[in-house]
Amino acid sequence: MDIKKTYSISELAKEFDVTTRSVRFYEDQGLLHPTRRGQTRIFSSKDRVRLKLILRGKRMGFSLAETKELFDLWDETLSGNEKQLLLMLDTLANKRAQLEQQKNDIAQAEMEMDTAEARCREALAELQKKKRQQTKAKTEEPVEQK
Amino acid sequence: MDIKKTYSISELAKEFDVTTRSVRFYEDQGLLHPTRRGQTRIFSSKDRVRLKLILRGKRMGFSLAETKELFDLWDETLSGNEKQLLLMLDTLANKRAQLEQQKNDIAQAEMEMDTAEARCREALAELQKKKRQQTKAKTEEPVEQK
DNA sequence: GATAAAGTTTACGTAAACGTAAAGTATTTT
DNA sequence: AAAATACTTTACGTTTACGTAAACTTTATC
Structure with a gap:
């Protein structure tokens, strides 16, 4: 039960102190899956959690590919x-x-x-x-x- | 008091499971300072220790530049x-x-x-x-x- | 209705950390 | 002496994780 349900790209970028470029890149690499309103990205709180995990992974020396693999594996366990x-x-x-x-x-x-x-x-x-x-x-x- | 005083590039590479290319690269970046016999590199046990530190740094997510900075700072404290x-x-x-x-x-x-x-x-x-x-x-x- | 603000795609550029190949030297082994 | 082994330099190629710029659309504001 997060406070909010959806986020714009710049909201997320500001909150986690990354560029919008990075967020788009993470989507491009299959780590985030925002929906769209028109052509504008709409991020869910699940995406927000994942972004947090991505950044923590980076601090721990994980590559984006490694993190993605964990995400994908976890999804498949469901x-x-x-x-x-x-x-x-x-x-x-x-x-x-x-x-x-x-x-x-x-x-x-x-x-x-x-x-x-x-x-x-x-x-x-x-x-x-x-x-x-x-x-x-x-x-x-x-x-x-x- | 290490067992040996000097090492060839391939000895170090084998011991730490890295390529000779990497070792040469680390020298190029100023992280290692082997002497020469002719044109062949001769590594001291200090170099060996530093290589170990470089690799541990990498596992902790440190860049070569960061590690080099620490090496240089330490040298200057002396x-x-x-x-x-x-x-x-x-x-x-x-x-x-x-x-x-x-x-x-x-x-x-x-x-x-x-x-x-x-x-x-x-x-x-x-x-x-x-x-x-x-x-x-x-x-x-x-x-x-x- | 013009303009600013926030979003988009496309695409070329870049730093880090090597990989890989070419071509040559030096030494050791057969 | 020929061949194998270990070393060298030079230099272009590659992957990751974005930076940066250009050109365009949509939405909000004056």
């Missing part, structure tokens, strides 16, 4: 065909493995960023110490040049 | 310039935020895959039930046609 259901389960398992790999990668990266950050802070602390010593030297003997 | 150090810390903070977003995305995706999988299994269970009923009907009255 037909209740056993073979399709099994195929969907298999695909889901694969995606899960992929996400596991990504989680490992991220955890590794975070650890390395921790040590990198620590070294930066150490180096900065060193610089600060030197600065303080210089300042100290100046305030203790400010008359020397005179 | 010069101990304060401005560079602060810039590095800032960049690290941004990357962290990016990874947080990805973790959220992955968690969301996993939840949705859970419910998708559950629905598939339900649908399959339904199919199995129907099958069993058909089988039952046949075994109980196998003589009917006679």
Whole structure:
């Protein structure tokens, strides 16, 4: 039960901060299926959800083709065909493995960023110490040049 | 202290399952810096580590340009310039935020895959039930046609 | 009724990340 | 020495995911 039932292309584009060009491209690639009033596209809340999924997929490094494959598989499971259901389960398992790999990668990266950050802070602390010593030297003997 | 000190292009390519073309491309883009013996590339273990980081970056959805930026920034921090150090810390903070977003995305995706999988299994269970009923009907009255 | 605003199609252009082929060099093996 | 193997450079081709411009229609506004 979404707030609204239909959306114009620019409404969607604005909401998700993409260009209308991108939205049309996603339709072209078979990821969105707006109806038409005349020649104008009318997007349903299902399309809106899918757009959200497309963009999240992109952030996770999924290609449009991969996302489309998931969409299509999911649609076909609704037909209740056993073979399709099994195929969907298999695909889901694969995606899960992929996400596991990504989680490992991220955890590794975070650890390395921790040590990198620590070294930066150490180096900065060193610089600060030197600065303080210089300042100290100046305030203790400010008359020397005179 | 890695096992070996230097690597040929095909050794690296084989180890990380990429083409030599890719490795050369990464050098071309300034991500790797092999030395030369004649005109042949000789990769150090530092290059090897970087190749590993490049590939992990790709799995996390990083572009080569992004990865290169991190490499370059890190190299410059070693010069101990304060401005560079602060810039590095800032960049690290941004990357962290990016990874947080990805973790959220992955968690969301996993939840949705859970419910998708559950629905598939339900649908399959339904199919199995129907099958069993058909089988039952046949075994109980196998003589009917006679 | 003119004009602006939002929509459309068509089509060429572009950046990223390689693939692929051609043609040559250097070394090693038979 | 001939052939196979591994490396090189040069350069054009390809896919993905759009950007950008041109030319046109429909709807809303002054």
